[in-house]
Amino acid sequence: MSCSGRVACVTGSSSGIGSAIATSLALAGCSVALAARRLEVLEKLKSDLVAKGVSPDKIICCKTDVAVRQSVIDLITSAESSLGPVDILVNCAGVMYFTLMKNCNMDEWDRTIDTNIKGVTNGFGAVLPGFLQRKRGHIVTISSDAGRRIFPSLAVYCASKTFVEVLSEGTRREVVGTGVKITTIQPGDVGGTELIMKNSDKEAADKMGVTIGAPVGEGFNRNQLLDTQDVADAVIYAVTAPPHVAVNEILIEPRDQE
Ligand SMILES: NC(=O)C1=CN([C@@H]2O[C@H](COP(=O)(O)OP(=O)(O)OC[C@H]3O[C@@H](n4cnc5c(N)ncnc54)[C@H](OP(=O)(O)O)[C@@H]3O)[C@@H](O)[C@H]2O)C=CC1
Numbered sequence: 001m002s003c004s005g006r007v008a009c010v011t012g013s014s015s016g017i018g019s020a021i022a023t024s025l026a027l028a029g030c031s032v033a034l035a036a037r038r039l040e041v042l043e044k045l046k047s048d049l050v051a052k053g054v055s056p057d058k059i060i061c062c063k064t065d066v067a068v069r070q071s072v073i074d075l076i077t078s079a080e081s082s083l084g085p086v087d088i089l090v091n092c093a094g095v096m097y098f099t100l101m102k103n104c105n106m107d108e109w110d111r112t113i114d115t116n117i118k119g120v121t122n123g124f125g126a127v128l129p130g131f132l133q134r135k136r137g138h139i140v141t142i143s144s145d146a147g148r149r150i151f152p153s154l155a156v157y158c159a160s161k162t163f164v165e166v167l168s169e170g171t172r173r174e175v176v177g178t179g180v181k182i183t184t185i186q187p188g189d190v191g192g193t194e195l196i197m198k199n200s201d202k203e204a205a206d207k208m209g210v211t212i213g214a215p216v217g218e219g220f221n222r223n224q225l226l227d228t229q230d231v232a233d234a235v236i237y238a239v240t241a242p243p244h245v246a247v248n249e250i251l252i253e254p255r256d257q258e
């Protein structure tokens with residue numbers, strides 16, 4: 001199933017994995033709504049895509065806070081009025097904080113729940129009615145291998161990714177037969193992203209051997225890290241599968257990750 005002529009919305013496209021996914025979808029022929037809170041970074045990505053030959057009419061930039069339900073509804077409304085009915089929603093926006101439960105960094109717990117859980121339910125709620133009415137549509141959520149197993153110092157994050165796995169599979173089973181597809185992508189460590197830069201629990205960071213302020217994967221060797229493009233390729237595989245094929249989940253880890 002080609003990307004050409006389809007409309008995609010990608011949350012978290014100002015950075016890391018979301019930026020790579022939005023780029024791959026646009027280069028494959030989708031019209032793309034770029035969504036995140038940092039509008040100026042989205043505008044820069046749009047210019048980069050235009051420089052690569054993508055028509056400016058096929059990309060819009062939407063300042064979006066996924067934690068706010070109305071903001072996600074506004075994203076879908078803007079995408080549909082500028083680009084046409086949305087075919088693909090990629091829920092990629094997310095945060096991750098290494099933190100020990102005993103240190104009670106409750107603001108970080110709240111941000112994780114608001115972004116990784118409510119941000120995804122807000123996405124589902126914004127597109128599902130239209131998808132069901134049109135009998136087509138694909139929700140792809142960037143979960144994590146942390147949605148399948150529990151990592152130390154990441155209790156709240158792992159819980160949030162387990163939530164999106166259960167939400168996705170529960171929804172998938174409900175919508176079987178409607179034409180709507182639901183996929184989770186479960187990456188292991190992906191290098192060079194901003195995901196852990198804002199960590200503040202030094203005790204947890206030290207325990208995990210992570211430097212506060214550094215991108216994911218500092219000090220890892222080549223076979224211990226995925227590239228953002230590897231995850232984007234998995235998304236393209238899922239959304240271009242033939243109509244009768246459902247790619248329900250993809251676990252993708254670096255070769256040498258334990
Ligand atoms: N890097 C990794 O090793 C892995 C990452 N993942 C998952 O991939 C996803 C992307 O992470 P990654 O690219 O690494 O991290 P980055 O920190 O580089 O990107 C996170 C993105 O999420 C956006 N974002 C954060 N909060 C909000 C919000 N409230 N509303 C809208 N956008 C928001 C940020 O944009 P802005 O600040 O402009 O709003 C940014 O574009 C996350 O869901 C993460 O859990 C999964 C497995 C491995």
Ligand SMILES: CC(=O)[C@H](N)C(=O)O
Pocket residue numbers: 096143144145146151154187188189190195
């Ligand atoms: C649990 C992990 O560290 C995973 N690589 C992720 O960033 O989600």
